[in-house]
Amino acid sequence: MIIFKKIDELNDEEIQIIMNRNKTNMDNIIPIVSDILKNVRENKDSALKEYTKKFDGVDIEDFKVSKQEIDIAYDNVDSKVVYSLEQAYENIYDFHKAQRENLKEWALEKDGISTGQIIRPIEKAGCYVPGGKAFYPSSVLMTTVPAKVAGVKEVVVASPPNGTEGNYATLVASDICKVDSIFKLGGAQAIAGLAYGTESIPKVDIIVGPGNIFVTTAKKLVYGEVAIDFPAGPSEVLIICDEETNANYVALDFLAQAEHDPNASCVITTTTEDKAVEIKNRIIETAQHAKRKEIIIKALENSAIVYGSLEECIALSNEYAPEHLEIMTKNPREVLKYINNAGSIFLGHYAPVPVGDYASGTNHVLPTSGCAKMYSGLSVETFIKKPTVQELTQEGLRSISNVITTIAEAEGLYNHSEAVKGRLK
DSSP, X not given: OOEEEXXXXXXXXXXXXXXXXXXXXXXXXXXXXXXHHHHHHHHTHHHHHHHHHHHHOOOOSOOBOOHHHHHHHHHHSOHHHHHHHHHHHHHHHHHHHHHHHTOOOEEEEETTEEEEEOOEEOSEEEEEXXXXXXXXXXXXXHHHHHHHHHTOSEEEEEEOOSTTTOOHHHHHHHHHTTOSEEEEOOHHHHHHHHHHOOSSSOOOSEEEOOOOHHHHHHHHXXXXXXXXXXXXXXXXXXXXXXXXXXXXXXXXXXXXXXXXXXXOEEEEEESOHHHHHXXXXXXXXXXXXXXXXXXXXXXGGGOEEEEOOHHHHHHHHHHHOOSEEEEESSSHHHHHTTOOOOSXXXXXXXXXXXXXXXXXXXXXXXXXXXXXXXXXXXXXXXXEEOOEEEEEOHHHHHHHHHHHHHHHHHTTOHHHHHHHHHHHO
């Protein structure tokens, strides 16, 4: 553990270590990614083929996945995996359908002035799904389902190739989600292709999905050319415990988080020193016999166990703004009332983070590194625009004309004023 201490005894340096967990410095990455973006923008498919050969070791003739390749994928994916992806799809679809149904158009009528808000989906979405060393078909579900439910007309997936046939489970998940096209393309070059468009890759309006530091940097650099969801760094969890929390459950959830990445962050807050000691010992003991032990042991260096009053635990959590927040206390819903900042929240002893990662229905594409203070996780709203609308009668315009013309002329915009006066002469 990097820190084991009472909350009110943490010094400024220790607080900063906890809060600034693994925030990545992109200074050395930006020039590399900028060159990739420029090359793809200017040379299109030829640049994409160059980078796919260089970074993935694959010669690509056609980036688009064919129907035949999808059929081959089904032949190579265990039927239990296919079934599980289908079941997860149903839960994720139902959750996001409920989100969409709760988005309402509305209007306000007042003195001849009608104002309101309408809902329109973004037209084209690019969903990036990591690949290469590991594959994440669950990320296909999480990125494409909300886009489809939102009503996006064209939803495409880009994921790094694995040899010439691509990653089978990713292809199967994409087919289950009824995406419009799948492209064998990864890294910063995939973000460039989606942002600028090439002979093979359609230009999209928004790019979403997790990725490595090069992907994240590319998304930041193309923001403005397209919309993005949010920047994302290494995964993280904060767990709020009390004296009744099962230490074994905490240890299991700690390991589940730590196995993501050596840079994954885990913070545990609890109300007693005895429980903190018990949890620490259980984590160390369990880690010694865990699969992916080397990754987990490394992640321990990014982790903290701190203890104090429940109020202090809650305050620390809100300041930390975790990607994943588990509340394993006697009355988790009571604690929930005081939570302001978190990507996704898991209540009680039977809701570990993996349920949200895969099948409860909520989305697992979430803000990290404290960004939960200003971002929500990926949702139907990510793919929705909300234009405002106004319609005025002549009397409605007359009722606010003096307000408009006074402010316009105070700003020196006299033709703004005349646009109103001219209608009322």
